[in-house]
Amino acid sequence: MTSAALRRWSRPLFLLLASAAPAWPAAAPERADLLVKNAYVVTMNEQRDVHPDGVVVIQGERLVAVGPAALAERYQAERVIDARGGLVLPGFINTHTHASMTVFRGLGDDVPDRLRRFIFPLEKALVDRDLVYWGALHGIIEMIEGGVTTFADMYYFEEEVARAARQAGIRGVLGQTVVNFPAPDAPAPYGGIERAQRFIAEFRGDPLITPAFAPHAPYTVDAARLREIGRLATELNAPVLIHLAEMTDEVATLRREHQRTPVEYLDNLGLLNRRLVAAHCIFVNETDLALLRDREVGVAHALVANIKSAKGVAPALRMHELGLRVGLATDGPMSGNTLDIIGQLGYVAKVHKLDRKDRNVMPAVEVVTMATRGGARALHLEDRIGSLEPGKLADVVILETEATHLIPLYDPYAALVYAAGPRDVRTTIIHGRVVMEDRRLLTVDVAEVRARMRALATRIQTAVARGLP
Ligand SMILES: [Zn+2]
Structure with a gap:
Protein backbone atom coordinates (compact mmCIF):
# COMPACT_ATOMS: atom_id res chain seq x y z
CA MET A 1 0.00 0.00 0.00
CA GLY A 91 5.39 23.56 15.61
CA PHE A 92 4.34 26.89 17.07
CA ILE A 93 3.75 29.81 14.71
CA ASN A 94 4.94 33.34 15.48
CA THR A 95 2.72 35.47 13.26
CA HIS A 96 4.51 38.80 13.70
CA THR A 97 8.03 39.78 14.65
CA HIS A 98 11.15 41.68 13.65
CA ALA A 99 13.75 39.01 14.45
CA SER A 100 16.82 41.14 13.68
CA MET A 101 15.90 43.51 16.50
CA THR A 102 17.36 41.01 18.99
CA VAL A 103 20.48 43.23 18.76
CA PHE A 104 18.50 46.09 20.34
CA ARG A 105 16.71 44.00 22.96
CA GLY A 106 16.57 45.68 26.35
CA LEU A 107 17.62 49.14 25.12
CA GLY A 108 15.45 52.02 26.38
CA ASP A 109 12.73 49.67 27.50
CA ASP A 110 10.53 51.84 29.68
CA VAL A 111 10.42 55.21 27.91
CA PRO A 112 7.47 57.04 26.28
CA ASP A 113 7.02 57.61 22.50
CA ARG A 114 9.73 55.06 21.92
CA LEU A 115 9.06 54.33 18.23
CA ARG A 116 9.72 57.83 16.90
CA ARG A 117 12.09 59.15 19.55
CA PHE A 118 14.25 56.08 19.94
CA ILE A 119 13.68 53.12 17.63
CA PHE A 120 13.55 54.90 14.24
CA PRO A 121 16.73 56.99 14.94
CA LEU A 122 18.50 53.91 16.34
CA GLU A 123 17.71 51.96 13.20
CA LYS A 124 18.66 54.84 10.91
CA ALA A 125 22.08 55.09 12.55
CA LEU A 126 22.92 51.42 12.89
CA VAL A 127 20.97 49.01 10.72
CA ASP A 128 22.95 47.46 7.89
CA ARG A 129 23.08 44.09 6.11
CA ASP A 130 25.40 42.54 8.65
CA LEU A 131 23.29 43.55 11.63
CA VAL A 132 20.11 42.28 9.98
CA TYR A 133 21.62 38.88 9.13
CA TRP A 134 23.23 38.12 12.49
CA GLY A 135 20.38 39.64 14.49
CA ALA A 136 17.89 37.53 12.54
CA LEU A 137 19.95 34.37 12.96
CA HIS A 138 20.16 34.96 16.71
CA GLY A 139 16.39 35.52 16.87
CA ILE A 140 15.76 32.43 14.79
CA ILE A 141 17.89 30.32 17.15
CA GLU A 142 15.73 31.56 20.02
CA MET A 143 12.57 30.67 18.10
CA ILE A 144 13.78 27.16 17.23
CA GLU A 145 14.88 26.64 20.85
CA GLY A 146 11.34 27.62 21.90
CA GLY A 147 9.59 25.36 19.39
CA VAL A 148 8.66 27.98 16.78
CA THR A 149 8.79 26.44 13.31
CA THR A 150 7.26 29.29 11.25
CA PHE A 151 7.57 33.03 11.74
CA ALA A 152 6.31 36.13 9.96
CA ASP A 153 8.81 38.96 9.87
CA MET A 154 8.92 42.60 8.76
CA TYR A 155 12.24 44.40 8.46
CA TYR A 156 14.84 46.15 6.31
CA PHE A 157 17.23 44.13 4.12
CA GLU A 158 14.67 41.33 4.41
CA GLU A 159 16.71 39.17 2.01
CA GLU A 160 19.24 38.84 4.85
CA VAL A 161 16.50 37.56 7.16
CA ALA A 162 15.61 35.08 4.40
CA ARG A 163 19.24 33.94 4.16
CA ALA A 164 19.38 33.47 7.92
CA ALA A 165 16.11 31.50 7.85
CA ARG A 166 17.43 29.26 5.08
CA GLN A 167 20.66 28.71 6.99
CA ALA A 168 18.81 27.71 10.16
CA GLY A 169 16.15 25.74 8.31
CA ILE A 170 13.09 27.60 9.65
CA ARG A 171 9.93 28.45 7.70
CA GLY A 172 9.16 32.15 7.19
CA VAL A 173 6.69 34.57 5.68
CA LEU A 174 9.10 37.46 5.30
CA GLY A 175 8.16 41.00 4.39
CA GLN A 176 10.38 43.75 3.01
CA THR A 177 9.53 46.99 4.84
CA VAL A 178 8.12 50.02 3.03
CA VAL A 179 8.12 53.44 4.78
CA ASN A 180 7.61 57.08 3.80
CA PHE A 181 11.07 58.18 4.97
CA PRO A 182 14.64 57.27 3.99
CA ALA A 183 15.23 53.79 5.40
CA PRO A 184 18.48 51.98 6.26
CA ASP A 185 18.15 49.90 3.07
CA ALA A 186 16.53 52.49 0.76
CA PRO A 187 17.75 56.11 0.69
CA ALA A 188 14.59 57.45 -0.99
CA PRO A 189 11.16 57.34 0.69
CA TYR A 190 9.21 54.28 -0.49
CA GLY A 191 12.37 52.68 -1.91
CA GLY A 192 11.14 49.56 -0.12
CA ILE A 193 8.51 48.97 -2.83
CA GLU A 194 11.19 48.35 -5.46
CA ARG A 195 13.27 46.32 -2.99
CA ALA A 196 10.24 44.19 -2.11
CA GLN A 197 9.62 43.36 -5.77
CA ARG A 198 13.24 42.24 -6.22
CA PHE A 199 13.08 40.28 -2.97
CA ILE A 200 9.87 38.53 -4.04
CA ALA A 201 11.40 37.64 -7.41
CA GLU A 202 14.51 36.23 -5.73
CA PHE A 203 12.77 33.99 -3.19
CA ARG A 204 9.60 32.99 -5.02
CA GLY A 205 9.12 29.22 -4.97
CA ASP A 206 11.53 28.65 -2.08
CA PRO A 207 10.40 25.63 -0.03
CA LEU A 208 10.76 27.53 3.29
CA ILE A 209 10.46 31.23 2.46
CA THR A 210 7.33 33.06 1.36
CA PRO A 211 8.49 36.57 0.36
CA ALA A 212 6.07 39.43 1.06
CA PHE A 213 5.46 43.18 1.04
CA ALA A 214 5.56 44.88 4.44
CA PRO A 215 4.13 48.41 4.34
CA HIS A 216 4.96 49.49 7.91
CA ALA A 217 1.57 50.97 8.92
CA PRO A 218 -1.25 53.22 7.64
CA TYR A 219 0.51 56.18 9.30
CA THR A 220 3.94 55.58 7.68
CA VAL A 221 2.76 54.72 4.13
CA ASP A 222 0.42 57.06 2.22
CA ALA A 223 -2.86 56.03 0.60
CA ALA A 224 -1.50 56.02 -2.98
CA ARG A 225 1.42 53.76 -2.01
CA LEU A 226 -0.81 51.44 -0.01
CA ARG A 227 -3.08 51.11 -3.03
CA GLU A 228 -0.07 50.43 -5.26
CA ILE A 229 1.23 47.73 -2.87
CA GLY A 230 -2.20 46.11 -2.84
CA ARG A 231 -2.21 46.01 -6.64
CA LEU A 232 1.35 44.64 -6.89
CA ALA A 233 0.64 42.00 -4.24
CA THR A 234 -2.37 40.80 -6.24
CA GLU A 235 -0.31 40.69 -9.43
CA LEU A 236 2.51 38.77 -7.76
CA ASN A 237 0.20 36.79 -5.46
CA ALA A 238 2.37 37.80 -2.52
CA PRO A 239 1.31 38.34 1.10
CA VAL A 240 1.14 41.81 2.65
CA LEU A 241 2.20 42.27 6.28
CA ILE A 242 1.25 45.46 8.15
CA HIS A 243 0.81 46.97 11.62
CA LEU A 244 -2.85 47.95 11.96
CA ALA A 245 -5.07 49.70 14.51
CA GLU A 246 -2.23 49.73 17.01
CA MET A 247 -1.93 53.40 17.96
CA THR A 248 -4.51 55.83 19.34
CA ASP A 249 -3.11 58.66 17.16
CA GLU A 250 -3.38 56.36 14.10
CA VAL A 251 -7.07 55.95 14.87
CA ALA A 252 -7.59 59.68 15.53
CA THR A 253 -5.77 60.82 12.38
CA LEU A 254 -7.63 58.43 10.06
CA ARG A 255 -10.91 59.43 11.68
CA ARG A 256 -10.14 63.13 11.23
CA GLU A 257 -8.73 62.93 7.69
CA HIS A 258 -10.73 60.08 6.18
CA GLN A 259 -13.72 59.57 8.52
CA ARG A 260 -12.79 55.89 8.73
CA THR A 261 -11.44 53.36 11.20
CA PRO A 262 -8.02 51.91 10.27
CA VAL A 263 -9.71 48.70 9.09
CA GLU A 264 -12.26 50.58 6.94
CA TYR A 265 -9.46 52.75 5.57
CA LEU A 266 -7.47 49.71 4.34
CA ASP A 267 -10.64 48.13 2.97
CA ASN A 268 -11.30 51.27 0.96
CA LEU A 269 -7.77 51.05 -0.47
CA GLY A 270 -8.34 47.45 -1.55
CA LEU A 271 -5.94 45.87 0.93
CA LEU A 272 -8.32 43.75 2.99
CA ASN A 273 -8.13 40.30 1.47
CA ARG A 274 -6.69 36.84 2.04
CA ARG A 275 -3.16 38.04 1.37
CA LEU A 276 -3.14 40.47 4.31
CA VAL A 277 -1.71 39.73 7.75
CA ALA A 278 -2.49 42.59 10.14
CA ALA A 279 -0.55 42.82 13.39
CA HIS A 280 -2.19 44.04 16.62
CA CYS A 281 -5.72 45.19 15.63
CA ILE A 282 -6.25 46.59 19.13
CA PHE A 283 -8.66 49.37 18.18
CA VAL A 284 -11.34 47.56 16.20
CA ASN A 285 -15.13 47.66 16.53
CA GLU A 286 -17.73 45.02 15.63
CA THR A 287 -18.00 46.31 12.05
CA ASP A 288 -14.22 46.09 11.69
CA LEU A 289 -14.24 42.53 13.04
CA ALA A 290 -16.91 41.48 10.54
CA LEU A 291 -14.85 43.03 7.74
CA LEU A 292 -11.67 41.28 8.87
CA ARG A 293 -13.54 37.97 9.00
CA ASP A 294 -15.38 38.33 5.68
CA ARG A 295 -12.23 39.47 3.84
CA GLU A 296 -10.28 36.53 5.38
CA VAL A 297 -7.58 38.80 6.80
CA GLY A 298 -5.06 37.17 9.15
CA VAL A 299 -4.62 38.83 12.55
CA ALA A 300 -1.40 38.59 14.58
CA HIS A 301 -2.27 38.94 18.26
CA ALA A 302 0.82 40.23 20.10
CA LEU A 303 -0.67 40.45 23.57
CA VAL A 304 2.50 40.59 25.67
CA ALA A 305 4.03 43.39 23.57
CA ASN A 306 0.71 45.27 23.64
CA ILE A 307 0.33 45.13 27.42
CA LYS A 308 4.00 46.04 27.96
CA SER A 309 3.52 49.17 25.85
CA ALA A 310 0.27 49.83 27.72
CA LYS A 311 -1.60 50.16 24.41
CA GLY A 312 -4.46 47.85 25.25
CA VAL A 313 -5.82 44.35 24.87
CA ALA A 314 -6.92 43.46 21.35
CA PRO A 315 -10.30 41.68 21.31
CA ALA A 316 -8.66 38.40 20.27
CA LEU A 317 -11.18 36.34 22.21
CA ARG A 318 -14.04 37.94 20.30
CA MET A 319 -12.08 37.42 17.06
CA HIS A 320 -11.57 33.75 17.87
CA GLU A 321 -15.27 33.33 18.72
CA LEU A 322 -16.26 34.98 15.44
CA GLY A 323 -14.02 32.62 13.49
CA LEU A 324 -11.43 35.17 12.42
CA ARG A 325 -8.00 33.99 11.35
CA VAL A 326 -6.16 34.89 14.55
CA GLY A 327 -2.74 33.64 15.60
CA LEU A 328 -0.28 34.56 18.33
CA ALA A 329 2.78 36.75 17.97
CA THR A 330 5.64 38.13 20.03
CA ASP A 331 6.26 41.30 18.01
CA GLY A 332 9.92 42.36 17.82
CA PRO A 333 12.29 41.70 20.72
CA MET A 334 12.43 45.46 21.48
CA SER A 335 8.68 45.31 22.11
CA GLY A 336 8.04 41.89 23.59
CA ASN A 337 11.65 40.95 24.47
CA THR A 338 11.24 37.20 23.81
CA LEU A 339 10.49 35.40 20.55
CA ASP A 340 9.02 32.07 21.64
CA ILE A 341 5.30 31.41 21.59
CA ILE A 342 5.10 29.09 24.61
CA GLY A 343 5.93 32.10 26.80
CA GLN A 344 2.88 33.93 25.37
CA LEU A 345 0.34 31.20 26.11
CA GLY A 346 -0.26 31.81 29.82
CA TYR A 347 -0.63 35.56 29.30
CA VAL A 348 -3.15 35.07 26.51
CA ALA A 349 -5.28 32.80 28.69
CA LYS A 350 -5.06 34.91 31.82
CA VAL A 351 -5.28 38.46 30.45
CA HIS A 352 -8.38 37.62 28.40
CA LYS A 353 -9.99 36.00 31.45
CA LEU A 354 -9.25 39.14 33.43
CA ASP A 355 -10.43 41.37 30.60
CA ARG A 356 -13.80 39.56 30.55
CA LYS A 357 -13.87 38.96 34.30
CA ASP A 358 -14.68 35.34 33.53
CA ARG A 359 -12.33 32.43 34.23
CA ASN A 360 -14.19 30.16 31.82
CA VAL A 361 -13.17 32.05 28.72
CA MET A 362 -10.02 31.42 26.69
CA PRO A 363 -9.49 27.84 27.97
CA ALA A 364 -6.05 26.30 27.46
CA VAL A 365 -7.09 24.23 24.44
CA GLU A 366 -8.22 27.37 22.59
CA VAL A 367 -4.96 29.14 23.38
CA VAL A 368 -2.95 26.20 21.95
CA THR A 369 -5.27 26.25 18.94
CA MET A 370 -4.46 29.91 18.33
CA ALA A 371 -0.73 29.20 18.67
CA THR A 372 -0.80 26.43 16.04
CA ARG A 373 -3.82 26.09 13.71
CA GLY A 374 -4.78 29.71 14.30
CA GLY A 375 -1.31 30.91 13.34
CA ALA A 376 -1.43 28.81 10.19
CA ARG A 377 -4.80 30.33 9.28
CA ALA A 378 -3.54 33.85 10.07
CA LEU A 379 -0.68 33.33 7.60
CA HIS A 380 -3.03 31.63 5.10
CA LEU A 381 -0.95 28.43 5.28
CA GLU A 382 -3.53 26.18 6.93
CA ASP A 383 -3.48 23.67 4.09
CA ARG A 384 0.24 23.07 4.78
CA ILE A 385 0.98 23.60 8.47
CA GLY A 386 -0.64 24.07 11.89
CA SER A 387 -1.53 20.49 12.83
CA LEU A 388 -0.10 16.99 12.82
CA GLU A 389 -2.01 15.34 9.99
CA ARG A 439 18.49 21.28 22.71
CA ARG A 440 21.51 21.32 20.41
CA LEU A 441 21.15 23.39 17.20
CA LEU A 442 22.23 21.28 14.23
CA THR A 443 22.12 23.92 11.50
CA VAL A 444 23.81 26.92 13.10
CA ASP A 445 27.01 27.53 15.05
CA VAL A 446 25.44 29.10 18.13
CA ALA A 447 28.77 30.17 19.66
CA GLU A 448 29.69 32.10 16.52
CA VAL A 449 26.31 33.85 16.42
CA ARG A 450 26.62 34.84 20.08
CA ALA A 451 30.11 36.25 19.49
CA ARG A 452 28.76 38.30 16.55
CA MET A 453 25.90 39.57 18.73
CA ARG A 454 28.30 40.68 21.46
CA ALA A 455 30.43 42.55 18.93
CA LEU A 456 27.33 44.25 17.48
CA ALA A 457 26.16 45.15 21.00
CA THR A 458 29.48 46.88 21.70
CA ARG A 459 29.07 48.92 18.50
CA ILE A 460 25.48 49.80 19.43
CA GLN A 461 26.37 50.76 22.99
CA THR A 462 29.12 53.08 21.78
CA ALA A 463 26.73 54.74 19.30
CA VAL A 464 24.02 55.20 21.94
CA ALA A 465 26.54 56.65 24.40
CA ARG A 466 27.66 59.15 21.73
CA GLY A 467 24.02 60.15 21.26
CA LEU A 468 21.67 59.28 18.41
CA PRO A 469 21.03 61.78 15.58
ZN1 LIG B 1 5.77 44.95 14.93
Missing part, protein backbone atom coordinates in the same frame (compact mmCIF):
# COMPACT_ATOMS: atom_id res chain seq x y z
CA THR A 2 1.32 3.44 -0.87
CA SER A 3 1.59 6.22 1.64
CA ALA A 4 -0.78 8.24 -0.53
CA ALA A 5 -3.37 5.51 -0.15
CA LEU A 6 -2.82 5.48 3.59
CA ARG A 7 -3.26 9.24 3.63
CA ARG A 8 -6.62 8.91 1.89
CA TRP A 9 -8.02 6.59 4.51
CA SER A 10 -10.77 8.07 6.53
CA ARG A 11 -10.10 7.79 10.21
CA PRO A 12 -12.94 5.39 11.15
CA LEU A 13 -11.96 3.05 8.34
CA PHE A 14 -8.39 3.25 9.47
CA LEU A 15 -9.33 2.30 13.04
CA LEU A 16 -11.42 -0.57 11.76
CA LEU A 17 -8.51 -1.94 9.78
CA ALA A 18 -6.11 -1.33 12.65
CA SER A 19 -8.27 -3.35 15.00
CA ALA A 20 -8.50 -6.11 12.39
CA ALA A 21 -4.73 -6.12 12.05
CA PRO A 22 -4.02 -9.71 13.25
CA ALA A 23 -6.18 -11.21 10.45
CA TRP A 24 -4.62 -8.89 7.87
CA PRO A 25 -1.97 -10.49 5.67
CA ALA A 26 1.42 -9.16 6.78
CA ALA A 27 2.35 -6.48 4.29
CA ALA A 28 5.93 -5.39 3.80
CA PRO A 29 6.57 -2.31 5.96
CA GLU A 30 6.69 0.99 4.17
CA ARG A 31 9.85 3.01 4.09
CA ALA A 32 9.96 6.25 6.08
CA ASP A 33 12.68 8.75 6.87
CA LEU A 34 11.86 9.52 10.46
CA LEU A 35 9.60 8.03 13.10
CA VAL A 36 8.94 9.66 16.47
CA LYS A 37 7.71 7.12 19.03
CA ASN A 38 6.83 6.85 22.70
CA ALA A 39 5.14 10.24 22.45
CA TYR A 40 2.04 11.92 23.84
CA VAL A 41 0.87 13.17 20.45
CA VAL A 42 -1.32 16.29 20.49
CA THR A 43 -2.42 16.56 16.86
CA MET A 44 -4.36 19.87 16.92
CA ASN A 45 -6.40 18.47 14.03
CA GLU A 46 -10.04 19.48 13.61
CA GLN A 47 -11.20 16.84 16.13
CA ARG A 48 -8.30 17.67 18.46
CA ASP A 49 -7.28 14.03 18.61
CA VAL A 50 -4.58 13.06 21.07
CA HIS A 51 -2.63 9.79 21.17
CA PRO A 52 -1.20 9.31 24.69
CA ASP A 53 1.06 6.54 23.35
CA GLY A 54 1.48 7.72 19.80
CA VAL A 55 3.79 7.93 16.84
CA VAL A 56 4.48 10.44 14.10
CA VAL A 57 5.91 9.21 10.80
CA ILE A 58 7.75 11.50 8.37
CA GLN A 59 8.74 10.88 4.77
CA GLY A 60 10.72 13.64 3.09
CA GLU A 61 9.24 16.96 4.13
CA ARG A 62 5.78 15.55 4.92
CA LEU A 63 3.90 13.74 7.63
CA VAL A 64 2.69 10.38 6.34
CA ALA A 65 1.11 8.94 9.47
CA VAL A 66 0.05 10.17 12.91
CA GLY A 67 -1.64 7.86 15.38
CA PRO A 68 -1.40 5.19 18.08
CA ALA A 69 1.79 3.22 18.78
CA ALA A 70 0.68 0.19 16.71
CA LEU A 71 1.10 2.30 13.59
CA ALA A 72 4.87 2.06 13.99
CA GLU A 73 4.79 -1.60 12.86
CA ARG A 74 3.79 -0.55 9.37
CA TYR A 75 6.95 1.47 8.83
CA GLN A 76 10.59 0.75 8.38
CA ALA A 77 12.12 4.07 9.34
CA GLU A 78 15.61 5.26 8.49
CA ARG A 79 15.70 6.99 11.85
CA VAL A 80 13.72 6.63 15.07
CA ILE A 81 13.51 9.28 17.77
CA ASP A 82 12.33 8.07 21.16
CA ALA A 83 10.34 10.97 22.62
CA ARG A 84 10.62 9.32 26.08
CA GLY A 85 7.02 10.10 26.91
CA GLY A 86 7.32 13.76 25.93
CA LEU A 87 4.61 15.86 24.34
CA VAL A 88 4.69 15.99 20.55
CA LEU A 89 2.92 18.91 18.87
CA PRO A 90 2.76 20.80 15.62
CA PRO A 390 -0.88 13.09 7.15
CA GLY A 391 -0.15 15.15 4.06
CA LYS A 392 0.87 18.29 5.95
CA LEU A 393 4.45 19.53 6.13
CA ALA A 394 6.46 17.94 8.94
CA ASP A 395 6.89 20.82 11.40
CA VAL A 396 7.01 19.03 14.75
CA VAL A 397 8.19 19.83 18.27
CA ILE A 398 8.98 17.44 21.09
CA LEU A 399 8.63 18.79 24.62
CA GLU A 400 10.36 17.21 27.59
CA THR A 401 7.84 16.37 30.32
CA GLU A 402 10.35 14.82 32.72
CA ALA A 403 10.50 18.11 34.62
CA THR A 404 9.40 19.06 38.14
CA HIS A 405 6.93 21.69 36.95
CA LEU A 406 5.25 19.28 34.52
CA ILE A 407 4.66 16.37 36.92
CA PRO A 408 1.96 15.15 37.19
CA LEU A 409 0.59 15.74 33.71
CA TYR A 410 -3.19 15.26 33.57
CA ASP A 411 -4.07 17.60 30.74
CA PRO A 412 -1.51 18.40 28.03
CA TYR A 413 -3.16 21.72 27.11
CA ALA A 414 -3.22 22.99 30.70
CA ALA A 415 0.38 21.85 31.20
CA LEU A 416 1.49 23.71 28.08
CA VAL A 417 -0.37 26.94 28.73
CA TYR A 418 -0.03 27.29 32.50
CA ALA A 419 3.19 25.48 33.41
CA ALA A 420 5.50 24.83 30.45
CA GLY A 421 8.24 27.18 29.26
CA PRO A 422 10.25 27.47 26.06
CA ARG A 423 13.17 25.61 27.64
CA ASP A 424 11.03 22.48 27.84
CA VAL A 425 11.31 22.08 24.07
CA ARG A 426 13.82 19.32 23.45
CA THR A 427 13.70 18.72 19.71
CA THR A 428 12.46 20.79 16.78
CA ILE A 429 11.75 19.38 13.32
CA ILE A 430 11.01 21.69 10.38
CA HIS A 431 10.12 20.58 6.85
CA GLY A 432 11.06 17.03 7.87
CA ARG A 433 14.54 18.05 9.02
CA VAL A 434 15.72 17.87 12.62
CA VAL A 435 17.07 21.37 13.27
CA MET A 436 17.45 21.05 17.05
CA GLU A 437 17.98 17.78 18.87
CA ASP A 438 18.22 17.47 22.65
